Amino acid sequence: MYNSKIAGIGHYVPENVVTNHDLEKMMETNDDWIVERTGIKERRWALPDGDDTPSTMGTKAARMAIENAGLTPEDIDFIVFATLSPDYYFPGPGVMVQEQLGISEIGALDVRNQCSGFIYALSVADQFIKTGMYNNVLVIGSELHSGGLEKTTRGRNVTVIFGDGAGAIVLQKTDQKGVLSTHLHAEGKHAKELALLGPNTKHWVPEIIAENDPDDTSYYPYMNGNFVFKHAVTRFQQVIMEALEANGYAPSDINLMIPHQANLRISQFIQQKMGLGQDQVYNNIMRYGNTTAASIPIAMSEAWQEGKIKENDLICLAAFGSGFTWASALIRW
Ligand code: UT7
Numbered sequence: 001m002y003n004s005k006i007a008g009i010g011h012y013v014p015e016n017v018v019t020n021h022d023l024e025k026m027m028e029t030n031d032d033w034i035v036e037r038t039g040i041k042e043r044r045w046a047l048p049d050g051d052d053t054p055s056t057m058g059t060k061a062a063r064m065a066i067e068n069a070g071l072t073p074e075d076i077d078f079i080v081f082a083t084l085s086p087d088y089y090f091p092g093p094g095v096m097v098q099e100q101l102g103i104s105e106i107g108a109l110d111v112r113n114q115c116s117g118f119i120y121a122l123s124v125a126d127q128f129i130k131t132g133m134y135n136n137v138l139v140i141g142s143e144l145h146s147g148g149l150e151k152t153t154r155g156r157n158v159t160v161i162f163g164d165g166a167g168a169i170v171l172q173k174t175d176q177k178g179v180l181s182t183h184l185h186a187e188g189k190h191a192k193e194l195a196l197l198g199p200n201t202k203h204w205v206p207e208i209i210a211e212n213d214p215d216d217t218s219y220y221p222y223m224n225g226n227f228v229f230k231h232a233v234t235r236f237q238q239v240i241m242e243a244l245e246a247n248g249y250a251p252s253d254i255n256l257m258i259p260h261q262a263n264l265r266i267s268q269f270i271q272q273k274m275g276l277g278q279d280q281v282y283n284n285i286m287r288y289g290n291t292t293a294a295s296i297p298i299a300m301s302e303a304w305q306e307g308k309i310k311e312n313d314l315i316c317l318a319a320f321g322s323g324f325t326w327a328s329a330l331i332r333w
Helices: 020-024 031-038 054-068 094-101 114-130 153-159 188-193 205-211 225-246 264-273 292-305
Strands: 003-012 017-019 042-044 078-082 107-111 136-143 165-174 179-186 256-259 314-321 325-332
Touching (some): 003 054, 003 114, 003 179, 003 292, 017 020, 020 031, 031 264, 054 136, 054 165, 078 094, 094 107, 107 114, 114 136, 114 165, 114 179, 136 292, 179 225, 188 225, 225 264, 225 314, 225 325, 292 314
Parallel strands (some): 078 107, 078 136
Antiparallel strands (some): 003 165, 017 042, 179 325, 314 325
């Protein structure tokens, strides 16, 4: 039986910074409300006429991860791409990254598990490596939310939270330490509490255009914020404890926890409830907002660049979001 380790990591965010004060010009909101409720000060929103798409951003993050691993694109055996905001309805962006990296004919898989997408994708890659099928799997999380947000007062409870960006890792076969475990969960009965429901196969674009209903917000993301928040704080703790217990560890053994960046209040609540110190939890939501499937690899890449992840550290990744889905991964770096 083989093991898998993170051999290289990278990230990319669009240049365009949108501060809370910029949002005040688009809708009735204010810096105090956003900072107090979410911790977010600014986010990146790709320019509408720029070159950034989920796949191009994913490719840039992937190039950095491949270089950091000391590899070239030809060394990659398989791609797993997590996103809720693909370039197109179909095909998924995995194949576009394969094309953009110029790697011929390797497989490319798309994962649609929203905020938990990166850990689901990591888990898939881990299984392929542990069975001996692949040596180097590229795992990408990338989102371009800004193009699909309602930038008015009506959409403010969702729009101020989300940002654009991409992160990537190369997961590599090793006979040493690495990914210790992944735990994946879902509860589909809450599918509509955080969702974008239209257009869909029963309510397609021409119908929506013909109805011309100004009250139809189904093609913007909907979030039952309080409900999601309450489930998030519980599920995060459960799935982190599940990872620790499965490997015989306690919260105090974690060197760095990198939670999905949903809300700084959620991260701080978990930190306090689990008795973790401030330096045991990494947050960068202040600068990027919630980048869904990209948030964990962006945060992990920055933490690594800042020297906050060292050889032999115990790293815990955890996520909760739309589905509902939630997941954790424990890694001996
Ligand atoms: O990543 C996937 C998982 N996502 C999450 O985990 C997110 C979980 N939920 C949350 O983070 C929080 O629920 C939010 C940050 C989304 C909202 O915070 P909240 O404390 O739950 O606020 P609320 O929705 O209860 O709204 C409180 C008030 C309302 O006004 P009234 O009814 O009290 O007069 C809202 O209309 O704040 C108002 N409001 C805003 N005001 C200024 C909502 N959005 C805004 C805004 N600016 N952007």
